[in-house]
Amino acid sequence: MSETTIALLAGFIGFLLGISGLIAVRASQRRRHSFADVQEPTLPEGTAEILAALGLAYVVVDGVDGVVKASPAAYAYGLVRGHTVVHDELLELVRSTRRNGIVEEKRLELSRGQLQRGSIVLDVRVVTIADEYILLLADDQTEIVRAQSIRNDFVANVSHELKTPVGAISLLSEAIEDAAADQEAVRHFAASLHRESARLSALVQDIIELSRLQGTDVVAEGTAVDMNRAVHEAVDRSRLAAESKNISIKFGGSVRTPVFGDPDMLVTAVRNLIDNAVRYSPEDTRVGVGLRERGGMVQVTVTDQGPGISEAEQDRIFERFYRVDSARSRQTGGTGLGLSIVKHVMAQHGGEVSVWSQPGRGSTFTLLLPPMDDPEEHQDPVPAGGGRRTERAEEGA
Numbered sequence: 001m002s003e004t005t006i007a008l009l010a011g012f013i014g015f016l017l018g019i020s021g022l023i024a025v026r027a028s029q030r031r032r033h034s035f036a037d038v039q040e041p042t043l044p045e046g047t048a049e050i051l052a053a054l055g056l057a058y059v060v061v062d063g064v065d066g067v068v069k070a071s072p073a074a075y076a077y078g079l080v081r082g083h084t085v086v087h088d089e090l091l092e093l094v095r096s097t098r099r100n101g102i103v104e105e106k107r108l109e110l111s112r113g114q115l116q117r118g119s120i121v122l123d124v125r126v127v128t129i130a131d132e133y134i135l136l137l138a139d140d141q142t143e144i145v146r147a148q149s150i151r152n153d154f155v156a157n158v159s160h161e162l163k164t165p166v167g168a169i170s171l172l173s174e175a176i177e178d179a180a181a182d183q184e185a186v187r188h189f190a191a192s193l194h195r196e197s198a199r200l201s202a203l204v205q206d207i208i209e210l211s212r213l214q215g216t217d218v219v220a221e222g223t224a225v226d227m228n229r230a231v232h233e234a235v236d237r238s239r240l241a242a243e244s245k246n247i248s249i250k251f252g253g254s255v256r257t258p259v260f261g262d263p264d265m266l267v268t269a270v271r272n273l274i275d276n277a278v279r280y281s282p283e284d285t286r287v288g289v290g291l292r293e294r295g296g297m298v299q300v301t302v303t304d305q306g307p308g309i310s311e312a313e314q315d316r317i318f319e320r321f322y323r324v325d326s327a328r329s330r331q332t333g334g335t336g337l338g339l340s341i342v343k344h345v346m347a348q349h350g351g352e353v354s355v356w357s358q359p360g361r362g363s364t365f366t367l368l369l370p371p372m373d374d375p376e377e378h379q380d381p382v383p384a385g386g387g388r389r390t391e392r393a394e395e396g397a
Contacts, residue, residue: 052071059090060129061094067085077140078110087111105123105124105125105126107123107124107141108124225260227259235274237267238275241278241279245284247284253292254291260372270289270300274289274302278304285305287305296371304363304364352368
């Protein structure tokens with residue numbers, strides 16, 4: 001066989017081998033595509049649109065608990081990290097549904113976020129949406145549970161607080177009846193009865209006020225409020241209580257820009273601070289009330305010469321029914337609701353309340369309120385002193 005024939009034969013064999021290799025590669029690609037289709041099936045058509053319309057956080061997991069799809073809320077709640085379901089409690093519900101084929105529903109309190117700071121309460125529902133997939137739906141109930149807890153605590157606290165004056169009134173009335181022949185004892189018991197009835201009246205009034213505040217929609221019902229007039233009115237309403245202890249109320253400062261809100265609520269907040277200052281200040285002292293614009297905010301300050309508040313207590317004084325000194329509060333007639341009402345009013349108006357205090361150096365409470373964006377559309381604020389004149393002092397007294 002000649003060399004030419006051998007070369008042609010070798011070339012033909014090489015061509016056949018090349019064709020065979022190409023066919024093998026194509027066949028392998030088809031097999032890989034077929035395998036991929038089996039291992040990574042798509043969600044049923046329309047599923048994504050339905051999940052988006054639910055308005056709930058959702059997670060779709062596959063047969064090995066891998067996250068196929070998750071809503072932004074699921075990531076925000078800390079339920080998912082990357083392609084992994086974070087919490088074992090959720091995975092247990094998923095596996096139970098996969099194993100038993102039944103819908104699982106449960107309320108869970110879970111740590112929130114990677115740093116696990118705080119918790120979130122979720123109503124979780126787990127269902128099967130296809131042979132390969134499990135759907136986990138989560139509805140955030142944190143605020144609802146918190147509100148229920150606050151309401152339950154409030155009812156329990158109110159019940160406890162009401163028992164004391166009501167019980168005292170009952171006992172004092174019996175004592176007066178038994179001591180009818182002793183005029184001195186009758187006068188003593190009658191004075192105590194009057195004190196307890198005043199305390200009960202103040203407590204009921206504060207509860208009614210707090211309930212009214214919680215039912216007021218400031219955004220929908222608010223109007224332009226002249227803080228000069230509001231603070232003047234709060235000062236005037238507090239003068240009688242101050243005069244009974246020979247305490248002078250010094251008022252200074254003014255603002256040109258109104259705030260948006262409820263005038264009665266704002267007067268109540270300022271008056272509560274002044275009443276609180278008068279209640280805990282010694283006789284023959286002074287309470288200072290200041291009003292000014294500072295840092296783009298309307299600022300109201302109330303300063304007293306009372307016993308002061310320790311730093312450890314300052315974070316708690318705005319809690320309902322919390323008292324730094326319970327015995328002193330009973331003597332002064334405090335209800336434990338005044339500062340919580342102030343805090344609630346500020347929250348309703350987009351403002352804040354803060355306190356500076358040191359034992360033995362008195363306290364200064366500060367209200368900060370945002371001014372109206374376009375005050376020209378509303379009535380001009382009344383100039384300082386436009387109502388009844390009050391004593392003036394240095395601004396921020």
